[in-house]
Amino acid sequence: MSNLVEQHLIEGSGLTRADVQETISLILQHHNNFSDVYFQASQHESWVLEDGIIKDGSYNIERGVGVRAVSGEKTGFAYSDEITREALLDAAKAARSIAAVGGTHAVKSFNPVAQKALYMADNPLAQMTESEKIDLLRVTDSYIRQQEPDVSQVVVSISGVYEEILVAASDGTWVTDLRPLIRLNCSVILEQDGRRERGSSGAGGRLGYQYFRELYKGQPRYQSVADEALHMARINMKAIAAPAGVMPVVLGAGWPGVLLHEAVGHGLEGDFNRKGASTFSGRIGEQVAAKGVTVVDDGTMPDRRGSLSYDDEGTPGQYNVLIEDGVLKKYMQDKVNAELMGVAPTGNGRRESYAHLPMPRMTNTYMLAGNSTPEEIISTVDKGIWAPNFGGGQVDITSGKFVFSTSEAYLIEKGKITSPVKGATLIGNGPDVMQKISMIGNDLELDRGVGVCGKDGQSVPVGVGQPTLKVDALTVGGTA
Amino acid sequence: MHVEQQLADIQEVVADILTMAKAKGADSAEASISKVQGIAVATRLKEVETVEFTNDGGLGISVYVEGCKGSASTADLSKQALALTVEKAIQIARYTGEDPCAGLAEKELMVQDSMDLELYHPVDLDTDAGLKLALEAETAALDSDPRINNSDGASYNANIGMKVYGNSHGINVGYPSSRYSLSCVMIAGDGDDMQRDYAYTVSREADKLQSAKEVGQQAAQNTLNRLGARKVQTCNVPVIIDKELAPSFIGHFVSAISGGSLYRKSSFLLDSKGQQVFPEWFEIQERPHIKRALASSFFDNEGVATHDMDIVTNGILNHYLFTSYSARKMGTKTNGHAGGIHNWLVKDTGHSQAQLLKDMGTGLLVTELMGQGVNIVTGDYSRGAAGYWVENGVIQYPVHELTIAGNLKDILRNIVAVGTDTELRGSIFTGSLLLESMAVAGE
Numbered sequence: 065m066s067n068l069v070e071q072h073l074i075e076g077s078g079l080t081r082a083d084v085q086e087t088i089s090l091i092l093q094h095h096n097n098f099s100d101v102y103f104q105a106s107q108h109e110s111w112v113l114e115d116g117i118i119k120d121g122s123y124n125i126e127r128g129v130g131v132r133a134v135s136g137e138k139t140g141f142a143y144s145d146e147i148t149r150e151a152l153l154d155a156a157k158a159a160r161s162i163a164a165v166g167g168t169h170a171v172k173s174f175n176p177v178a179q180k181a182l183y184m185a186d187n188p189l190a191q192m193t194e195s196e197k198i199d200l201l202r203v204t205d206s207y208i209r210q211q212e213p214d215v216s217q218v219v220v221s222i223s224g225v226y227e228e229i230l231v232a233a234s235d236g237t238w239v240t241d242l243r244p245l246i247r248l249n250c251s252v253i254l255e256q257d258g259r260r261e262r263g264s265s266g267a268g269g270r271l272g273y274q275y276f277r278e279l280y281k282g283q284p285r286y287q288s289v290a291d292e293a294l295h296m297a298r299i300n301m302k303a304i305a306a307p308a309g310v311m312p313v314v315l316g317a318g319w320p321g322v323l324l325h326e327a328v329g330h331g332l333e334g335d336f337n338r339k340g341a342s343t344f345s346g347r348i349g350e351q352v353a354a355k356g357v358t359v360v361d362d363g364t365m366p367d368r369r370g371s372l373s374y375d376d377e378g379t380p381g382q383y384n385v386l387i388e389d390g391v392l393k394k395y396m397q398d399k400v401n402a403e404l405m406g407v408a409p410t411g412n413g414r415r416e417s418y419a420h421l422p423m424p425r426m427t428n429t430y431m432l433a434g435n436s437t438p439e440e441i442i443s444t445v446d447k448g449i450w451a452p453n454f455g456g457g458q459v460d461i462t463s464g465k466f467v468f469s470t471s472e473a474y475l476i477e478k479g480k481i482t483s484p485v486k487g488a489t490l491i492g493n494g495p496d497v498m499q500k501i502s503m504i505g506n507d508l509e510l511d512r513g514v515g516v517c518g519k520d521g522q523s524v525p526v527g528v529g530q531p532t533l534k535v536d537a538l539t540v541g542g543t544a
Numbered sequence: 545m546h547v548e549q550q551l552a553d554i555q556e557v558v559a560d561i562l563t564m565a566k567a568k569g570a571d572s573a574e575a576s577i578s579k580v581q582g583i584a585v586a587t588r589l590k591e592v593e594t595v596e597f598t599n600d601g602g603l604g605i606s607v608y609v610e611g612c613k614g615s616a617s618t619a620d621l622s623k624q625a626l627a628l629t630v631e632k633a634i635q636i637a638r639y640t641g642e643d644p645c646a647g648l649a650e651k652e653l654m655v656q657d658s659m660d661l662e663l664y665h666p667v668d669l670d671t672d673a674g675l676k677l678a679l680e681a682e683t684a685a686l687d688s689d690p691r692i693n694n695s696d697g698a699s700y701n702a703n704i705g706m707k708v709y710g711n712s713h714g715i716n717v718g719y720p721s722s723r724y725s726l727s728c729v730m731i732a733g734d735g736d737d738m739q740r741d742y743a744y745t746v747s748r749e750a751d752k753l754q755s756a757k758e759v760g761q762q763a764a765q766n767t768l769n770r771l772g773a774r775k776v777q778t779c780n781v782p783v784i785i786d787k788e789l790a791p792s793f794i795g796h797f798v799s800a801i802s803g804g805s806l807y808r809k810s811s812f813l814l815d816s817k818g819q820q821v822f823p824e825w826f827e828i829q830e831r832p833h834i835k836r837a838l839a840s841s842f843f844d845n846e847g848v849a850t851h852d853m854d855i856v857t858n859g860i861l862n863h864y865l866f867t868s869y870s871a872r873k874m875g876t877k878t879n880g881h882a883g884g885i886h887n888w889l890v891k892d893t894g895h896s897q898a899q900l901l902k903d904m905g906t907g908l909l910v911t912e913l914m915g916q917g918v919n920i921v922t923g924d925y926s927r928g929a930a931g932y933w934v935e936n937g938v939i940q941y942p943v944h945e946l947t948i949a950g951n952l953k954d955i956l957r958n959i960v961a962v963g964t965d966t967e968l969r970g971s972i973f974t975g976s977l978l979l980e981s982m983a984v985a986g987e
Binding site for chain 2: 111114117118119120121122123124125126127128137138139140141142143144145146155158159161162194195198216217219253255260261262306308309310339340341343419421455456457458460462463465466467468469486487488489490491492493539540541542543544
């Protein structure tokens with residue numbers, strides 16, 4: 065029996081399961097040991113308010129199919145923006161050329177699984193009328209202007225995505241997934257005495273736009289997003305030069321978990337480790353972080369931005385313990401790297417779209433809570449910084465060097481938070497920094513749902529999180 | 545099919561879409577279609593790793609209805625998808641607000657005549673030939689030194705495509721182009737001292753790429769040079785930004801003088817037109833019509849003709865970079881920068897990199913930058929870096945896990961010299977930059 069996704073992507077394109085089977089059979093006629101076909105249709109919209117007017121709206125549609133042939137470590141790939149029998153067979157013929165003719169593997173018959181969803185199946189774009197979407201932007205804009213007379217620029221935007229995917233593979237996989245994704249962003253510029261500072265904030269998840277109207281800590285969520293953007297701009301207005309050099313750093317709960325994403329997350333992706341290219345390669349079972357540090361990648365959290373009912377290879381999203389009490393337990397895998405390393409896939413096979421190859425990627429990566437209160441942690445620092453908010457980061461997985469940049473930070477002097485400091489980049493070495501985590505807070509939080517991870521030119525939505533953490537020594541890239 | 549015919553076919557689709565938009569109620573509309581076909585192949589450890597056949601493209605359309613704008617795009621170029629896309633753009637314009645600055649660029653600024661900038665040099669998209677090049681590069685790298693003990697692979701990309709733009713002023717222009725590249729990423733060392741680095745070559749012409757052997761050897765050399773990297777003491781020293789990174793530095797200046805940043809008052813260079821923003825000898829010319837260059841185009845993303853411009857002379861900023869929208873917001877007219885800049889030439893000061901090192905004396909040569917720590921609103925700059933420690937003009941040892949920080953307004957104003965080692969593989973042609981002083985954070 066087919067579900068709505070199959071009816072739309074397969075039957076609606078004039079195809080049958082037999083056509084997909086034939087595509088995969090063509091690939092296995094060559095010496096390929098695995099093949100999959102990935103169908104996708106997506107809609108994306110965004111609305112932008114600037115200078116008090118709804119300045120632009122945009123709508124994007126994408127639809128296509130990607131065909132992959134795998135022969136050991138070799139991969140052949142072709143795709144088409146037309147979903148037709150002819151396009152499928154052409155793509156198969158191109159992709160299979162990675163291996164010579166004379167294949168011995170058989171295609172397993174498809175074994176469709178019942179939809180088990182971690183998020184709603186509804187299209188978020190259709191859940192609110194256009195007028196309601198615009199009204200959400202307007203109320204956010206007027207809320208900001210009411211709160212802050214010195215605001216000189218307000219940009220508020222919302223975006224929504226609805227994706228239907230179907231993946232069929234030579235191992236019998238036949239999986240569909242419906243993926244909603246929404247986001248609200250606020251950016252403000254404050255101007256006081258000729259000084260200008262920006263603050264920005266966002267939130268989102270695999271939800272409907274109504275989420276932004278719902279109450280969060282006693283106020284509509286859009287107001288809390290707006291407040292955070294204003295707070296950041298006001299704090300930066302008072303910021304003095306950040307210090308330069310090595311010092312203790314207390315990282316706040318939630319989004320500062322970008323630390324984990326960069327310092328260990330990428331380095332634990334299966335492809336890098338299969339190739340021996342990561343600073344964490346060959347270190348399963350070793351103490352790679354301080355005792356007490358447990359890091360998980362969790363694709364199973366309901367409604368989260370990084371969550372996946374099924375990954376892009378049809379493996380169910382999983383809760384994977386990567387580091388347990390400081391000991392490296394496992395890498396994140398897609399099917400191909402798992403097979404080559406002789407382990408099971410972990411539900412981390414992701415791709416940006418049908419036009420990109422899947423690879424091991426993170427979902428929601430976070431550290432489990434410890435016992436300290438945030439106040440206790442800060443009180444132990446004689447001279448250092450407290451950084452509750454960050455921009456993005458980057459890592460060199462081979463040398464282990466990673467950076468992430470503060471967007472809100474303060475000096476800690478004699479156990480007390482004192483002056484705000486300007487944005488600074490922090491740099492460290494993943495394995496070193498993980499060993500230098502000396503205190504773990506009891507306040508685990510996930511980010512608000514805005515993360516985008518880039519790898520090999522492919523972007524995917526992710527989540528991060530952590531409790532308040534103390535890193536005993538990290539290089540702070542200020543000027544003072 | 546002949547390229548002229550393909551181009552004419554796409555121009556016809558653009559014309560049809562514009563007609564459709566008008567019929568559905570748009571006062572004016574603009575549409576662009578791009579199509580790129582290519583291959584991406586890679587080897588790793590001298591074995592074939594991936595063979596990808598790429599085929600990308602799409603339509604983007606904006607419509608204006610009584611001063612309200614709507615946009616839509618599609619990667620699916622079927623008739624049905626195109627019609628839906630136009631429909632969606634019109635629908636959206638019903639909900640956006642009237643904006644007196646919105647609209648097409650002025651008719652009199654539209655590009656008049658097509659120019660052949662020699663951007664199109666097609667070759668057969670032959671995966672075997674591509675793999676051979678990748679293999680050659682990787683082999684040269686792996687065989688160059690026993691300390692090169694692993695590889696992240698070599699890859700070859702070839703892309704052939706075209707771009708067409710039309711709007712309801714009646715213009716409908718386009719051109720085909722090609723782009724080829726070869727790159728190689730090597731790994732050396734182990735344990736706590738494992739390093740990676742890369743080299744690449746890119747050209748509009750397949751036969752003008754640097755040889756595969758050179759690319760491989762360069763990748764190996766760059767990687768080996770990083771072995772044994774140390775940390776530096778926190779200090780303030782002069783810094784040389786290597787030519788490969790210098791364009792990113794000038795790129796921050798591009799962001800700061802872009803109309804979008806200016807009308808939003810989100811730039812550290814507000815009100816800087818006519819002001820000294822660089823040293824007196826500093827010059828930046830924009831030359832959009834350089835034959836075969838990577839950032840050449842005779843019209844911008846709004847159909848506006850591009851012209852030679854002297855962006856900076858005697859260190860003084862002569863022009864902001866406008867699109868029609870940002871120009872109207874600032875009470876002026878666009879100067880053809882929708883979609884970005886077109887070949888910037890930063891004048892060198894006649895110093896080779898060796899002379900720059902000598903002039904610097906003791907300081908830091910930066911060959912890698914990491915992260916996004918640049919605030920265009922304030923000019924505050926703080927990024928992760930790696931490179932070499934230099935004493936008395938001589939490279940001493942590689943360094944890493946450090947940051948460089950300062951304020952771009954001061955940094956740009958106090959550039960000491962520009963090298964003759966001009967980087968040509970992007971949209972900004974500049975040599976290495978010697979900067980007066982930056983805060984370096986390390987141990």
